[in-house]
Structures are given as C-alpha cells and as structure tokens.
Amino acid sequence: MGASLEQLYDMLEESRDELIELTQALVRIPSVNTGHNSEPPWSASQTAGEFAEPIVPYILQGNAATGDELPCAELLRDKLAADGIDSTIYHSQEKRANITAQLSGGNGPSLLYMSHIDVVPVEDESQWTYPPFGAEIHEGRIWGRGAADMKGTVAAETMAMILLKRARVQLSGTLKLAVCADEESGGAYGFGWLAQHYPETITADFAINEGGGAPIKSGDRLIYPINTGEKGRLEARIYIKGRGFHASQPWKADNAIYKAEEVIGRIREYEPEVSTAHELFQHLDTLAGVDREVTDENIDEIIAELWNERESLASFLRAASRMTLVASMIDGGVKSNSVAENCLITCDVRSLPHQDSAYVQSEIEKICDGIDGVRVEVIETSVPSASTFDHPFSDHVMSATKKTVQRTIGREDIEFVPGITVGFTDSSFVRPLGNIAYGFTPGHPDADPSKSGAHNINESADIESIITICRFMLALAFETGIAVEE
Ligand SMILES: [Zn+2]
Structure with missing residues (x-):
C-alpha cells in the first residue's frame, strides 16, 4: 500500500472538519503560561541590611506554577492513538507536559515537526469580541487565545502525521512530532527540558517550526520568508542602591x-x-x-523610506538590524513613608546572532557608567542561533511550498527570502543538537497575517491557513524523502 502527495491532499480535503475540530478542541483548553511573576527578588525584611541577592531566578519560580499543558497533551495522545500512533508524554514538572511521537520506516533522513502548546494569558476578557477559550468560528476564522500562536499549527502537524499513517505511505526515514510546553516563557520546561533529558526525541536532520512563512504580497509578487535564525533574548537586571531615610526629610x-x-x-x-x-x-x-546595495551605513535611511508605505516591514528591519534594549519592569521602595533604598530596573534585551551575554553586559555597564551603587546582572534566557539557508533543506522547503500553493490557488511563481525571527522560538534548543531548523509555517497566500492578533486581544487563525500549513507539512515529508511516492 502507498499513496501519492495528491492522494494525501484529497484525503485532507475530506478531513477538513476533523482538522478544524482538533484546532478548536485545543483552543478550548486554557493552557495559559503566565511566566514571570512580579514579586521583587528581595523581601521587605531584607532591605534594611546589605543589598539582597535574588534567591531563585524569578523567571523559573514563575514558570513552574503555570502552563498546565497536560490536558492538551492527553488530547493529542488520544487523537494519535485512534490511528494507531504511539506517543510519549514527558512531564517536566507536575502538570507541565511535552508529547512526542514518531513514524519510522528506514534509515533515510529524519524530519521533526515542532510546535508548542502553551499560550499567553488573556488580560481583560471583556475586550474580546468572542470568548477567548470558546474557539468560535466567524468570518472563516477560529477565534481564541492560542489559535494563531500556535494551536492551529499543532493541529496541522498532528493531522499531517495522522494522514501519512492513515494512507499507509511508505517511509524511508523518520518523521518526528514534538509538541511542547513553556515556549511562551523561554522553553525551560518544554523543548529546553527535552533537549537536556531526552535529546533523541527531538534530534533530526531537519526541523520545521513557527517563526516564518506569513506570506508577503508586493504588487503581483508573492513572497514567503523562511526564517533561518533568531535573535537571542536576555534579561538585564539593573540593581540600584541608594540610602533610605524617613520621607519627611527626603534630602x-x-x-x-x-x-x-x-x-x-x-x-x-x-x-x-x-x-x-x-x-x-x-x-x-x-x-x-530596494535597488541599491544595503549597508550598515544606509539601512536606517532605507527603513525611514519604507516606514510610511510598509510600516510593519520597516519596523521588522529595524529590529533585525540591531540589538534592542528596553526597560520592561520596575520595582522600588517598600513603604510610602520611607525614601527608597533599592530600585530594580528589569530590561528585555534581544541580541543579534553575533552578540553574546558578555557584550550585552558591557554595553549596559557603559550605559550606567558614572552612576554609583549600580550593579548589572545579565541572564541569558535564550541564545541567538542560526541555521544556514544554503542547505538542501531550503530547497525542500521551497519546493514543498510551491506544491502547496499550486494546490491551494493554482499558482507556482513564488519567491522566497531568508529571514530572522526577532522574537524567541524553540528552534534555538534544537539547532545545538545538529538539526537544521527553519521557522516556516506558510499561511494561505491570500491570508492577512496582521489579523492573527497573536499575544493580543481577539487572537484568531484563518481556517484556510491551517489547511495550507497541513498541506505544506505533508509535502515536506515527501520533499525531504521521508515519505515515498508510489
Ligand atoms: Zn508561538
């Protein structure tokens, strides 16, 4: 028995509702990762003495209590099991769950479908048009927290694996699926944890993950960015020590x-x-x-020219061409009638692939130069990483995308550009294992990526994009030579 890509596309057409329902079921589970808690890392009783050290990095304290990805993992386990696919749930903490599965059929190449199952919190539910965990369908979209980031892709990847199994496609290599916890807080309990404890479950020649693939339209041209690398994320804590006194004599x-x-x-x-x-x-x-050579010297001028017409692209280029440093939290003082003795400024830092934590530390120390009582601590939450674009995997991805778009809108003249993710993704955990990992989940060519509302109110995923991503995942299994046409 076997099948061709075209037959799998036909099967997917018949399974559209199944894929949509799987996405909805996942969105209805509130696997909310609250990440950081806002507790200052010193307690009131400590402020009288020497400047207190944080006891446990509070990023980790915050992570441990949130997420609750287990019900999602169990749902996927049962879904896979219904088609005879065994999976394993790994608990990185109580209620924190990662699920992996694989289809193997030979010693050929291996491909990893990656995704995360946690979502960011919903702040003010009253601002949402539809209930954030209702997964209601309106205007061809599934509405809810996590629909776009990234339960639609979780469902598309899972469904692609199920369809390959259901069609009894002959395999010459290994297809792996890993759906993990905690991406929204840096992945220490998700891909980071698996990389440490069970690296074999997520090691593959190729890996495909979120981070790129939102179509860009420029006149008649259709361009898909394939993200090959990502910036690092660091947290800088600037501890500022003064001298307290009764607030009645502040001088x-x-x-x-x-x-x-x-x-x-x-x-x-x-x-x-x-x-x-x-x-x-x-x-x-x-x-x-842009028809001239781009240099460090003229990029800001180019960005300024683009800003009016194409603000989101211009803003992205600004982020991709420099480190960002922004104060994102502040804690100071312990009592309204005492002048603050301590203040902590926490900054979010996104570094370029060539900038390490020592560089970030020295830049911030330079900023604080000459102000006494300041101590800078830089914590690396994810290292910048990159896979090369000049690799057979990019050919596989481009070719799979052309087949996908051909099937979707009957068009093959697509262009591709390598991109960089200015945020964080789990790809940074699998690149050190030797995987060539790209951020690429290609949405429907006519989709408007700005409507997704990821991390925002009214998050939603357009259904045609979820179907398109599933088509792409199927095509990629064939293009990489893991699935064999018969
Ligand atoms: Zn995400």
Whole structure:
C-alpha cells in the first residue's frame, strides 16, 4: 500500500472538519503560561541590611506554577492513538507536559515537526469580541487565545502525521512530532527540558517550526520568508542602591528611584550598533524593491523610506538590524513613608546572532557608567542561533511550498527570502543538537497575517491557513524523502 502527495491532499480535503475540530478542541483548553511573576527578588525584611541577592531566578519560580499543558497533551495522545500512533508524554514538572511521537520506516533522513502548546494569558476578557477559550468560528476564522500562536499549527502537524499513517505511505526515514510546553516563557520546561533529558526525541536532520512563512504580497509578487535564525533574548537586571531615610526629610536620603530615573533616561537614549550581516539584508530587492546595495551605513535611511508605505516591514528591519534594549519592569521602595533604598530596573534585551551575554553586559555597564551603587546582572534566557539557508533543506522547503500553493490557488511563481525571527522560538534548543531548523509555517497566500492578533486581544487563525500549513507539512515529508511516492 502507498499513496501519492495528491492522494494525501484529497484525503485532507475530506478531513477538513476533523482538522478544524482538533484546532478548536485545543483552543478550548486554557493552557495559559503566565511566566514571570512580579514579586521583587528581595523581601521587605531584607532591605534594611546589605543589598539582597535574588534567591531563585524569578523567571523559573514563575514558570513552574503555570502552563498546565497536560490536558492538551492527553488530547493529542488520544487523537494519535485512534490511528494507531504511539506517543510519549514527558512531564517536566507536575502538570507541565511535552508529547512526542514518531513514524519510522528506514534509515533515510529524519524530519521533526515542532510546535508548542502553551499560550499567553488573556488580560481583560471583556475586550474580546468572542470568548477567548470558546474557539468560535466567524468570518472563516477560529477565534481564541492560542489559535494563531500556535494551536492551529499543532493541529496541522498532528493531522499531517495522522494522514501519512492513515494512507499507509511508505517511509524511508523518520518523521518526528514534538509538541511542547513553556515556549511562551523561554522553553525551560518544554523543548529546553527535552533537549537536556531526552535529546533523541527531538534530534533530526531537519526541523520545521513557527517563526516564518506569513506570506508577503508586493504588487503581483508573492513572497514567503523562511526564517533561518533568531535573535537571542536576555534579561538585564539593573540593581540600584541608594540610602533610605524617613520621607519627611527626603534630602537626607539618596533616593534610589531618582537614581533609577537617570539610568532609565540613558536606556531610552541608547543607540545600539547597527548590523546588516544577516543574509536577509541581501534580499531587500525581492522583499521591498530596494535597488541599491544595503549597508550598515544606509539601512536606517532605507527603513525611514519604507516606514510610511510598509510600516510593519520597516519596523521588522529595524529590529533585525540591531540589538534592542528596553526597560520592561520596575520595582522600588517598600513603604510610602520611607525614601527608597533599592530600585530594580528589569530590561528585555534581544541580541543579534553575533552578540553574546558578555557584550550585552558591557554595553549596559557603559550605559550606567558614572552612576554609583549600580550593579548589572545579565541572564541569558535564550541564545541567538542560526541555521544556514544554503542547505538542501531550503530547497525542500521551497519546493514543498510551491506544491502547496499550486494546490491551494493554482499558482507556482513564488519567491522566497531568508529571514530572522526577532522574537524567541524553540528552534534555538534544537539547532545545538545538529538539526537544521527553519521557522516556516506558510499561511494561505491570500491570508492577512496582521489579523492573527497573536499575544493580543481577539487572537484568531484563518481556517484556510491551517489547511495550507497541513498541506505544506505533508509535502515536506515527501520533499525531504521521508515519505515515498508510489
Ligand atoms: Zn508561538
């Protein structure tokens, strides 16, 4: 027995409702990852003495209590089992669950479908048009937290594996699926945990994950960005020590909050080094019709020219060409009638692939230079990483996309550009294992990616894009030579 890609596409057409229902079932499970808690890392009793050290990095304290991905993992386990696919659920913590499965059929190449099952919180439910965990369908979209980021893809990947099994496609290699916890807080309990404890479950020649693939339309042209790398994410904590005093005679204190004001002002003024080293910047002709050579010197001018017409692209190019540093939390003082002795400014930092934590540390120390009582601590939550675009995998991805778009809208003249993810994805955990990992989940060519509302109110996924991603996953299994046409 066996089947061709065309036959699988036909099977998928017949299974559309099944895929949509699987997405809805996943969205209805509130696997909310609250991540950081806002507890300051010192307690009131400690502030009287020497400057208190944080006891446990509070990123980790926050993570441990949230997520609750287990019901989603169990749902996927049962779904796979119904088609005879065995899976394994790995608990990284109580209620934190990662699920893996595989289809093997020979010593040929291996491909990993990656996704995460946790979602970011819903802040104010009253602002949502449809209930955030209702998974209601309106205007051809599934509405709810996690629909776009990224339960639609979880369902599409799972369904692709199920269809390959159902069609009894002959396999010459191994197809792996890993749906993990905790991506929204840096992945320490998800792919990071699996990479540490069960790396064999997520090691493959090729890996495909979120991060790229939203179609870009430029006139008649249809362009898909394939994200080959991502920036690093670091958290910088700037501890500012002053001297407390009774608030009735504030001049006798050295107010840590006022010192923080100076530090914050300098952070706002900081001008990071500009770099156009990523191969993305050699493709701005395709991406944005830029007809001159792009350099470190002229990129800001190009961004300024693009800003009016194509703001989201211009903003992305700005983020891709420099480190970002932004103050994102502030804690200071313990009592309203005492002048603050301590203040902590927490910054989010996104570094370029060539910038390590020592570089970030020295940049922030330079910013704080000359202000006494300041200590900088930089914590790396994810290292920047990149896979090369000049690799057979990019040919497989491009060819699978052409087949997908051909089947979807009868068109094959698509262009591709390598991209960089300016946020974090789990790909950074699998690249060190040797996987060539790309962020690429190609939506429907006519989809408007700006409607997804990921991490925002009214998040939604358009159903045609979920179907398109499933088509792509099927095509990729054939293009990589893991599934064999008969
Ligand atoms: Zn995501």
